[in-house]
Amino acid sequence: MRKLSPGRTVVSYIWALSPIYTLGMGTSITMIIAAVRVRSVLLWLMQPVYLALVILGFATAGSEDGTTGDTVFLAVFLTLVTIGTGHAFFLRRRVFSPAEADLLKQAELDVHRRRELRAQAAEVARRSPALAVEMRIGRPDLERSYDDGGLIDVNHAPASVLAEIPGMTPELAARVVQVRSDTGGFISAEEAATLADLPPMLTPQIAEYGVFLR
Incomplete structure (x- = not known):
């Protein structure tokens, strides 16, 4: 896999860290970007799972401390942040590697x-x-x-x-x-x-x- 340019490297890290600084609520968008860039059927099949978790997170965000809703929110938050960030870093180079058309144009x-x-x-x-x-x-x-x-x-x-x-x-x-x-x-x-x-x-x-x- 081609080495990323300095600019692409910076942007790729900002993208991969987005589940953290969006508190997990942007994880679904992060994975949609990955699915579009990588053109992976498997990634598209995973989108409903991430979207459902984000919706569940929003639905339980206002739950009182110690309630079932609060427990669910905490579990969803940790899942979206940890799993989402790990998944994003796993895909980072593939997502931000230049497309074949870009490589051909650069070669020309x-x-x-x-x-x-x-x-x-x-x-x-x-x-x-x-x-x-x-x-x-x-x-x-x-x-x-x-x-x-x-x-x-x-x-x-x-x-x-x-x-x-x-x-x-x-x-x-x-x-x-x-x-x-x-x-x-x-x-x-x-x-x-x-x-x-x-x-x-x-x-x-x-x-x-x-x-x-x-």
């Missing part, structure tokens, strides 16, 4: 962001190769503070880094390193693919992730 946003970063860094490399070298664009193997979106300097990165290009195997990466050593480097993805005799499917991937700094 992350991909787009990485593409934008690669495009920006590639433009820096095109405009000022010396600056790109100083910024260590395409060199995740070196210490740096600039996020280039996953670009790889095909002319200088070690084979282990080249192998991170989608579709690039360690064997193909080693071949690229050998050919660039023999030829002095490449000027484009097409040249690298041709000289290193790489599979055609790799050319678009090298073009997407590669820079060719001299």
Whole structure:
């Protein structure tokens, strides 16, 4: 199960503690929220029980001390607070974990962001190769503070880094390193693919992730 963000964690604890600070009377609403979020038939089947206890609690709330009604109220209060809180904490992570649609949307946003970063860094490399070298664009193997979106300097990165290009195997990466050593480097993805005799499917991937700094 995915780790909750700090914000979701805080909200989840506030929700899970609601049976306590509502004195048990909000437990039914707490469990309805859980049933809606988790989409559990079992949780929905339990709703009448929680609702009945809440109604019974309200009905006996004004009973005189020592009477049967007072005893019933105390038992209902303790049940809603203890059982409700324990149940809420048991469900907390499931209730507040991002929905699959949210996860998919976040994954799409992350991909787009990485593409934008690669495009920006590639433009820096095109405009000022010396600056790109100083910024260590395409060199995740070196210490740096600039996020280039996953670009790889095909002319200088070690084979282990080249192998991170989608579709690039360690064997193909080693071949690229050998050919660039023999030829002095490449000027484009097409040249690298041709000289290193790489599979055609790799050319678009090298073009997407590669820079060719001299």
